[in-house]
Amino acid sequence: MLTTVYALLFYVAFVIFVGGIAYRIWEYKKTPVPLKIPTTPAPTTRVGVLWRMFKEVLFFESLWKSNKWIWIFAQLFHASLWLIIIRHLRYFLQPVPELIALAQPFGKYAGLTFVLGALGLLARRMFVARVRYISAPSDYLMLLLFLGIGISGLMMTFVTRTDVVGVKAFFLGLMTFNWQPLPNSPQLLLHLGLVALWMIIFPFSKLVHAPGVFFSPTRNAVDDPRERFYQSPVLPPIDQVPQE
Amino acid sequence: MSDLEKNAQGVTDELPQEAKEDPLYFNPEPKEGASAHIQSYKAAPEFQEPLGYPGELPPDWKERVLGKMEEMRGKVRSFRLFLDICVKCGACTDKCHYYMGTSDPKNMPVGRQDLLRSVYRRYFTLPGKWFPSLVGARELTEDVLEEWYTYYFQCSECRRCSVFCPYGIDTAEITMAAREILDSVGVGMKYTNEIIGKVFKVGNNLGLPKPALESTLEDLEEEIEEDTGVKVRIPLDEPADILLVTPSADFFAEPHIDGLIGYAKVFHATGAKWTLSSYASEAANFAMFIGSYENMRRIALRIRKAAIDLGVKRIIIGECGHAWRAAYQFLNTLAGPFDFLDPNYPVPQHICEYTWDAIQKGLLKFDKSQNDWIKLTYHDSCNVARASRMGDYPGGQFDIPRNIIKAVCNHYYEMPEGTTREETLCCGGGGGLLTDDLMELRKKGGSPRMKALKHVTEEYGVNKMAAICAICKTQFAKVMPDYGYAVDDIMSVHQLVSNAIILPGSMQEKELMGEDAENAVDAAE
Numbered sequence: 001m002l003t004t005v006y007a008l009l010f011y012v013a014f015v016i017f018v019g020g021i022a023y024r025i026w027e028y029k030k031t032p033v034p035l036k037i038p039t040t041p042a043p044t045t046r047v048g049v050l051w052r053m054f055k056e057v058l059f060f061e062s063l064w065k066s067n068k069w070i071w072i073f074a075q076l077f078h079a080s081l082w083l084i085i086i087r088h089l090r091y092f093l094q095p096v097p098e099l100i101a102l103a104q105p106f107g108k109y110a111g112l113t114f115v116l117g118a119l120g121l122l123a124r125r126m127f128v129a130r131v132r133y134i135s136a137p138s139d140y141l142m143l144l145l146f147l148g149i150g151i152s153g154l155m156m157t158f159v160t161r162t163d164v165v166g167v168k169a170f171f172l173g174l175m176t177f178n179w180q181p182l183p184n185s186p187q188l189l190l191h192l193g194l195v196a197l198w199m200i201i202f203p204f205s206k207l208v209h210a211p212g213v214f215f216s217p218t219r220n221a222v223d224d225p226r227e228r229f230y231q232s233p234v235l236p237p238i239d240q241v242p243q244e
Numbered sequence: 245m246s247d248l249e250k251n252a253q254g255v256t257d258e259l260p261q262e263a264k265e266d267p268l269y270f271n272p273e274p275k276e277g278a279s280a281h282i283q284s285y286k287a288a289p290e291f292q293e294p295l296g297y298p299g300e301l302p303p304d305w306k307e308r309v310l311g312k313m314e315e316m317r318g319k320v321r322s323f324r325l326f327l328d329i330c331v332k333c334g335a336c337t338d339k340c341h342y343y344m345g346t347s348d349p350k351n352m353p354v355g356r357q358d359l360l361r362s363v364y365r366r367y368f369t370l371p372g373k374w375f376p377s378l379v380g381a382r383e384l385t386e387d388v389l390e391e392w393y394t395y396y397f398q399c400s401e402c403r404r405c406s407v408f409c410p411y412g413i414d415t416a417e418i419t420m421a422a423r424e425i426l427d428s429v430g431v432g433m434k435y436t437n438e439i440i441g442k443v444f445k446v447g448n449n450l451g452l453p454k455p456a457l458e459s460t461l462e463d464l465e466e467e468i469e470e471d472t473g474v475k476v477r478i479p480l481d482e483p484a485d486i487l488l489v490t491p492s493a494d495f496f497a498e499p500h501i502d503g504l505i506g507y508a509k510v511f512h513a514t515g516a517k518w519t520l521s522s523y524a525s526e527a528a529n530f531a532m533f534i535g536s537y538e539n540m541r542r543i544a545l546r547i548r549k550a551a552i553d554l555g556v557k558r559i560i561i562g563e564c565g566h567a568w569r570a571a572y573q574f575l576n577t578l579a580g581p582f583d584f585l586d587p588n589y590p591v592p593q594h595i596c597e598y599t600w601d602a603i604q605k606g607l608l609k610f611d612k613s614q615n616d617w618i619k620l621t622y623h624d625s626c627n628v629a630r631a632s633r634m635g636d637y638p639g640g641q642f643d644i645p646r647n648i649i650k651a652v653c654n655h656y657y658e659m660p661e662g663t664t665r666e667e668t669l670c671c672g673g674g675g676g677l678l679t680d681d682l683m684e685l686r687k688k689g690g691s692p693r694m695k696a697l698k699h700v701t702e703e704y705g706v707n708k709m710a711a712i713c714a715i716c717k718t719q720f721a722k723v724m725p726d727y728g729y730a731v732d733d734i735m736s737v738h739q740l741v742s743n744a745i746i747l748p749g750s751m752q753e754k755e756l757m758g759e760d761a762e763n764a765v766d767a768a769e
């Protein structure tokens with residue numbers, strides 16, 4: 001019964017997650033950019049823009065300029081998240097690639113820094129009046145969701161160990177449509193339930209900042225409006241405009 | 245001590261310890277509703293209609309607003325994306341000069357975006373439709389419209405927030421969109437819309453017709469001749485190689501006009517064949533401020549037509565911030581391609597690029613000591629800094645004006661880091677807010693820049709500030725007196741050039757040669 005519920009839940013979550021993100025990307029891609037609006041100084045070449053994006057996405061360059069505290073917590077949070085995701089790939093891959101096995105010890109402690117980062121962000125949200133003002137209930141819930149996922153995960157690693165072999169069998173079973181029983185442990189059920197919830201709300205929430213940042217017209221545009229003529233996709237070409 | 249000085253003093257006394265250490269200190273705590281009472285005059289129907297907008301709020305305004313939002317969501321990437329991806333991290337919250345000056349949280353960039361985002365969520369996103377209060381979504385009501393009008397006209401579209409946002413969210417884009425939405429239901433701003441109408445009718449923001457322009461320019465020519473003994477022309481509507489398009493404030497306002505004199509002298513000294521156009525006698529493009537692509541294009545097309553009619557080879561833009569953005573980032577797209585112009589020059593060019601180029605080629609001669617009484621600092625104008633470039637590398641827009649200044653002035657000082665270059669603070673009057681009905685906001689929004697200026701005055705004795713923006717100049721002339729400066733302590737960059745330039749055959753040249761001769765005699769003795 002439990003296995004069926006969770007299996008179906010993850011199928012649904014997966015479809016919404018992947019389909020939703022793909023839909024968002026398609027949506028952003030097809031929405032025209034009427035005029036070129038890079039925030040300058042901006043790179044004058046494509047390669048330069050790739051470099052700008054790289055620094056932005058990996059090192060949060062703009063955030064570094066604006067606020068060191070948010071930067072620290074955000075980096076703790078996101079860098080840990082990457083490690084955690086890499087570590088979790090072991091539950092979906094058989095045999096486990098060596099690189100992922102290598103990440104295992106780091107991934108384990110990344111759970112702690114992940115929770116720390118989320119707590120820092122939550123504290124800012126609660127105690128800095130300006131940030132409190134702009135926060136909706138969903139902004140707090142989002143952080144609580146991450147904390148729930150992180151803490152339930154940590155409990156399984158550091159408090160009561162879970163039958164990880166069984167978990168892996170469950171996920172491999174999902175992937176091959178050959179369902180295997182899900183080990184019954186409250187932390188695990190909570191952990192997986194919250195993860196599924198995260199996947200389901202991802203495309204409908206501010207979490208779309210992850211794919212969205214790549215489409216930001218102030219960051220991804222080359223600063224070359226004089227060198228290269230840009231035909232606006234929303235304005236008729238010049239020869240179709242009535243001259244006054 | 246004057247009242248104004250006492251005022252300034254009084255404020256300093258109340259400041260906490262941090263304030264004394266940090267010249268840019270402001271109280272970061274939000275005060276809700278602190279600037280809710282500041283609202284610009286709305287446009288009467290007669291100012292709305294020439295721009296293609298309804299004169300007043302139609303009965304079906306709500307459907308129209310939502311329809312407009314739907315349209316923009318499909319047409320303008322920044323609108324849809326920025327409303328979606330803000331994570332409410334708070335990084336931008338203390339970056340807006342209007343927030344620094346008013347403490348009203350709706351003037352925090354994200355607070356300003358949320359005014360629109362809350363409605364967008366309610367009608368265009370699933371969570372907002374299903375759980376409005378959970379995600380901060382709200383119904384669209386007339387009160388909301390009123391609030392939009394208030395706060396979207398408390399943003400100078402300076403893009404400072406977009407520098408600091410991890411996703412580059414540019415509140416200026418949201419503000420422009422909001423103004424376009426408001427205009428589409430007849431809620432327009434008098435100042436901007438009346439001015440745009442004047443450009444359509446007469447050719448410039450001031451509504452100066454050709455004869456008035458002609459006589460102004462003649463007066464200027466006489467003035468230059470009196471000062472220098474050289475006949476420097478300021479041609480209007482003459483066939484030429486270079487079309488100069490400059491903000492119309494350059495024709496009558498101080499210190500703008502001294503800048504125009506500077507351009508004329510530079511063109512004269514380089515032997516350029518240039519002209520102004522009465523048809524395109526305005527570089528400013530206020531349609532950008534209200535986010536209207538159509539009206540922006542109509543204004544931009546005037547420049548194209550003037551260039552064709554006068555048979556010029558190059559287009560050069562005078563000192564103006566947003567006009568330089570409208571020209572640099574948009575002119576080509578709006579009114580190009582300009583394949584009939586000389587391909588050896590970028591279209592358009594900034595007057596500072598032209599002057600700096602001439603300086604590098606050794607075409608201009610200066611007597612820097614003419615500016616020795618000045619201790620100068622330079623204010624980077626928002627749109628020049630964050631929405632344009634000069635020269636051929638990123639950041640040239642910061643260096644070229646400074647290079648010119650350093651070529652003509654001996655005493656130059658930078659304002660504190662974090663208030664210059666890409667992080668420059670708005671003058672407080674940009675984005676279509678340069679109207680008397682917003683004076684309180686303008687003064688409050690200008691206060692962070694004034695603090696930075698005060699700092700260099702105390703530290704180095706700076707007594708003048710230069711800028712290359714018509715709006716900045718007018719705004720500072722109004723705000724600086726509150727801080728103990730004189731009205732004319734704001735200067736045009738080309739005014740400094742004009743002070744120092746030695747035109748061939750001028751009285752200044754003879755004087756200098758005389759001095760040189762005396763010095764030579766002195767040295768010989």
Ligand code: SF4
Pocket residue numbers: 329330331332333334335336337353354408409410411412413
């Ligand atoms: S910095 Fe950007 S993402 Fe953060 S709150 Fe401001 S607009 Fe939103």
Ligand code: SF4
Pocket residue numbers: 339340341342351352353356398399400401402403404405406414415416419670
């Ligand atoms: S664009 Fe400038 S004025 Fe507008 S919200 Fe951003 S920082 Fe403030």
